[in-house]
Amino acid sequence: MNKQPDTASDPSAPFDHSTHQNVTRKVSVAVIGAGTAGQNAFRQAKKSVEDIIIINDGFWTTTCIAVGCMPSKLLIAAADRAHDANHSGEFGIHATAHIDGKQVMERVRAERGHFSSYIEKYVDSWSEDSKIAGRAYINKQGLIEVNDELIQADKIIVATGSSTFIPDGWADKLGDTMLTSDTVFELVDLPKSMAVIGAGAIGLELAQAFTRLGVKVTVFNRAKRVAGLKDNDINNKAIDCLSRELTMHLGSKITDIGQKLDGNIDKNIDKKNIAAFIDYEDSAGKVQQWQGDYVLVATGRRNNIDTLGVENLGVELDDKNRPKNLDKKTGKIGDLDVYIVGDANAHIPLLHVASDEGFSAGSMVCGNKKDAYIRPPATPFSIVFSSPQIVNVGMSLPDIEQDPTLEHVIGKVNFDNQGRSRVMGVNCGLLHIYGCEKTDRILGASMVGPDAEYIGHILAMAITNDLSIKDILDTPFYHPTILEALRAALRDVQDLMEIPYQSLDTQQHSS
Ligand SMILES: Cc1cc2nc3c(=O)[nH]c(=O)nc-3n(C[C@H](O)[C@H](O)[C@H](O)COP(=O)(O)OP(=O)(O)OC[C@H]3O[C@@H](n4cnc5c(N)ncnc54)[C@H](O)[C@@H]3O)c2cc1C
Ligand SMILES: NC(=O)c1ccc[n+]([C@@H]2O[C@H](COP(=O)([O-])OP(=O)(O)OC[C@H]3O[C@@H](n4cnc5c(N)ncnc54)[C@H](O)[C@@H]3O)[C@@H](O)[C@H]2O)c1
Numbered sequence: 369m370n371k372q373p374d375t376a377s378d379p380s381a382p383f384d385h386s387t388h389q390n391v392t393r394k395v396s397v398a399v400i401g402a403g404t405a406g407q408n409a410f411r412q413a414k415k416s417v418e419d420i421i422i423i424n425d426g427f428w429t430t431t432c433i434a435v436g437c438m439p440s441k442l443l444i445a446a447a448d449r450a451h452d453a454n455h456s457g458e459f460g461i462h463a464t465a466h467i468d469g470k471q472v473m474e475r476v477r478a479e480r481g482h483f484s485s486y487i488e489k490y491v492d493s494w495s496e497d498s499k500i501a502g503r504a505y506i507n508k509q510g511l512i513e514v515n516d517e518l519i520q521a522d523k524i525i526v527a528t529g530s531s532t533f534i535p536d537g538w539a540d541k542l543g544d545t546m547l548t549s550d551t552v553f554e555l556v557d558l559p560k561s562m563a564v565i566g567a568g569a570i571g572l573e574l575a576q577a578f579t580r581l582g583v584k585v586t587v588f589n590r591a592k593r594v595a596g597l598k599d600n601d602i603n604n605k606a607i608d609c610l611s612r613e614l615t616m617h618l619g620s621k622i623t624d625i626g627q628k629l630d631g632n633i634d635k636n637i638d639k640k641n642i643a644a645f646i647d648y649e650d651s652a653g654k655v656q657q658w659q660g661d662y663v664l665v666a667t668g669r670r671n672n673i674d675t676l677g678v679e680n681l682g683v684e685l686d687d688k689n690r691p692k693n694l695d696k697k698t699g700k701i702g703d704l705d706v707y708i709v710g711d712a713n714a715h716i717p718l719l720h721v722a723s724d725e726g727f728s729a730g731s732m733v734c735g736n737k738k739d740a741y742i743r744p745p746a747t748p749f750s751i752v753f754s755s756p757q758i759v760n761v762g763m764s765l766p767d768i769e770q771d772p773t774l775e776h777v778i779g780k781v782n783f784d785n786q787g788r789s790r791v792m793g794v795n796c797g798l799l800h801i802y803g804c805e806k807t808d809r810i811l812g813a814s815m816v817g818p819d820a821e822y823i824g825h826i827l828a829m830a831i832t833n834d835l836s837i838k839d840i841l842d843t844p845f846y847h848p849t850i851l852e853a854l855r856a857a858l859r860d861v862q863d864l865m866e867i868p869y870q871s872l873d874t875q876q877h878s879s
Contacts, residue, residue, distance in 0.1 A: 391511060391520045395419045397733050398512055398521035400504045400676070402491070403430045404719060405710025405726035406527030412730025412741065413525075414498070421521075423514050425503040428491045429484040431529055431711075432719050438483050439553040440573050442476040444753055447580035451755070458793055467582050469558030476553055506677035523705040523733045524681065527726060528672040530711035534665050541626040545644035547664040549574070558583055561660030563646055567594045567616065569752045571666035576754050579614055586658055588648060592619040595752045598764040599800055599814040606816040609756050609796035619651035630659065671714040681706050690714045697743045698728040707732065718750060748812075749828040756783075756797045757820035761827040762812030768802050775805040779861030781853045783817045788848040794818040799853060801827070803861035808836040810861075819850040826854060837861055 396417050399410045402424035410422045427434050453465035491499070502515040512519040532548040539546055547555075547562075549570050560583065564575040567589035579585045594610060597603035607618065630643035646658040674689050683701050684692040691713055693702035699709035707729035710722030724743040731740040752758040768774050783789045783797035797817025804811050813827050830840050837858050845855045 390518065392517045393421070394520045395421050396521070397421075397523045397525065398423065398519060399525045399527060400424075400512070401527035401529055401672075401710075401712065402428050402499070403527060403529045403710060403722065404432055405529070405712070405722040405729075406525065407487075407491075408723055408726030409525045409527055409707070409709060409730035409733075410494075412727050413734045416734035421498050421500060421519065422494070423500045423502060423504045423512065425501070428501075429487045433480065433483045433487060435550050435553060437719055439476050439480050440549070440570070440577070441753060442479050443472075443553070443577045443581075444573060446472045446475065447577035448755065450582070451580040467558070469581070470556060472558065472581060473553070473555055480553070504676070506680045508677075508680050510681050524707070525699070525726075525729045525733060526673070526676065526678060526706065526708045526712050527710050527722075527729075528676060528712045529722075530669040530671045530714070530717055532665070533668045533670045535667060538625055538665060542644055542663055542665075543627055543642075545627045545642060545662050547662050549664075549666065552664055559661035560584060562586075562662045562664055563588060563644065563658050563660055564664045564666055565589075565622065565646075566666035566668065567591075567618065568596060568666060568668065569750075571664075572610070572752055572754045572758075574664060574666065576610070576614055584660065585615065586660070587614055587616040587618075588620050588622060588646065588658075589616070589618050590621060592651065594618070595754075595758045597758065597760075597814065597816075598766050602758075602798055602800055602814045602816055605796075605798040606756075606758055609816055610754060612796070617648065617650055621649045623647045623649060623655075625663065669711070669717060671712050671717075673708070673712055673714075678706070678708070683708070688714065697725075697745065698732050699725045700729070700732060705733075716748065720749075721746070744832075747828045747831045749824060751821050751824055753821075756794065756817045758816045759820040759824035760812070760814050761824050762810060762831045763802065764812060765800070765802060765814065768811050774811060776802050776811055777805060777861055777864035778802055779857040779859070779864060781857040781860065783850075783853060786850065786853045786856075788850045788852065789818050791848065792818065792850075794850075799823065799857045801857045801861050803837055803858075803865060805865045808838060808865070809834065810837065813857075817850075817853070823851060823854050826851070837865075 397413050397420040399406045399422040402422050406422060414420050432438060450465045450467055453463050500514055504512050504514045507513050512521060532550055552574065558581055562578055562583050562585050564571045564585060564587045567587055571587060572595055575585045575587045593603050594606050597606060624647040627642050627644050629641050643659050644663045648656055650656055671689055682704050683706055686692055691701055691708050694708065694713055694715065696715060699707040699713060701708060709725035709729045711717040727741040728743045731742060747762055749761050768776050779801040781799045783795050786795060789795040799815040799817055801813045802811040810827060810831050841855065841858055845852050
């Protein structure tokens with residue numbers, strides 16, 4: 369794989385290694401990054417290739433386990449317990465939760481440690497000479513520099529993940545009052561107040577969890593949009609449901625940010641009397657200031673690729689640092705022996721995608737036909753674990769609307785009066801299913817609502833397996849379940865498509 373350097377006089381001239389540092393190892397495959405994607409690539413490839421190495425900077429327990437999916441869901445689990453205890457008055461159950469912030473944070477870290485221990489054990493089982501702890505750089509010769517090694521690899525899998533994006537200057541201005549998803553789970557105790565900047569998946573999940581745990585949280589987002597929702601009705605409904613418990617300044621503009629001395633700040637926090645502040649214009653243009661203990665910056669993530677040197681392997685990046693000529697199933701870059709997988713390719717920065725792409729690239733690099741796993745063309749699917757949950761599956765509404773060949777209808781169901789949702793007191797939400805009139809297939813769906821994670825899985829399975837809407841409606845829906853809302857939305861799609869209803873459906877009038 370290693371590229372010979374360009375020379376001004378003769379670009380095709382063979383590279384003279386003698387004038388350069390000596391190569392310390394030659395391997396068939398090098399994996400850079402040992403998160404979910406990298407570990408899966410390594411696991412798959414080493415079934416067939418012996419001279420393979422994996423290089424990783426930082427912890428070896430994956431972003432998902434250390435600072436991502438798992439600690440965030442552990443925090444949400446505690447928050448939901450507190451919320452249920454504090455908000456059962458409508459059932460005639462009156463209680464006030466005593467929240468022990470230190471214990472909450474300790475459990476998050478202890479359970480995270482439990483999950484980490486499996487990965488640590490697994491990584492420990494790899495031979496010492498197959499793993500290198502250090503930050504890799506691909507030099508002009510296409511050789512991997514790491515620590516004092518210079519490695520020549522026939523094939524390279526880049527699985528370097530992504531990092532928190534912090535707008536310029538904010539880290540210096542906020543100092544110790546700044547939190548990100550990398551640091552927030554290390555809090556020893558719950559603070560009294562916190563601003564969360566960004567109403568994407570990270571911002572929403574953490575803002576709601578801390579609110580439910582008694583922290584006074586204020587969310588700022590520059591767009592009047594949550595979770596990047598592209599269907600305006602679903603976005604408006606999500607804002608309606610979430611703002612019942614979250615203070616959100618959507619459409620606000622942050623003009624300054626920083627820290628200042630404040631006598632009223634929580635003395636339990638080891639920051640002396642320093643408060644964080646945010647100067648902002650609210651959506652009406654009024655100049656305001658927020659002040660509190662911490663600012664959690666959740667303004668997005670960027671792939672770790674810009675300083676890796678992948679261009680020295682012939683990889684071209686677009687203006688958003690996404691590799692051009694990416695095979696979305698395997699991560700392969702054009703006809704190069706380079707694969708870029710997981711968050712590193714900035715295609716779909718989600719765990720299941722990183723996992724699948726890693727396995728596919730690992731199969732590809734060694735021509736491992738026997739155990740080959742190549743990611744099928746996957747149905748886009750995302751869940752935000754707020755309450756209610758926010759789910760998107762398949763094509764988005766703007767993408768469908770842009771394609772004149774896709775004659776579509778939108779089947780709708782509102783959860784406000786949905787039977788089981790009302791029984792459970794979780795009746796806020798809206799589901800839109802985009803149905804294709806010509807094919808009787810689901811093109812996509814967007815929703816905010818209870819049990820959305822399960823509804824999303826059914827929809828993703830239906831789209832992936834090319835089930836018709838009739839196929840799904842011919843499947844029984846148990847009563848009374850929240851999933852009956854899915855049936856109601858699908859029936860709405862059918863009605864709008866004017867496909868004759870299933871007269872034999874005995875469940876038509878149930879619930
Ligand atoms: C707070 C939070 C919550 C999340 N929740 C969810 C969720 O609920 N569901 C979901 O699907 N996804 C979730 N995600 C996203 C998910 O965690 C990521 O998509 C996934 O972990 C990406 O895996 P990866 O293997 O691509 O990268 P990573 O696991 O980040 O691994 C990349 C590795 O490469 C190393 N590295 C980087 N540069 C170099 C270099 N030059 N040399 C050597 N090593 C290097 C890094 O240090 C790291 O160890 C969440 C993310 C966050 C931050
Ligand atoms: N449940 C899940 O699957 C889950 C959970 C957490 C994270 N993730 C992954 O992590 C990725 C990153 O999440 P994220 O929430 O950080 O990013 P994001 O890009 O989804 O959201 C960032 C938000 O910050 C806002 N923003 C950016 N700059 C701002 C500024 N200067 N002022 C005010 N608002 C600003 C944006 O408008 C956007 O709403 C997601 O794309 C997702 O793939 C997934």
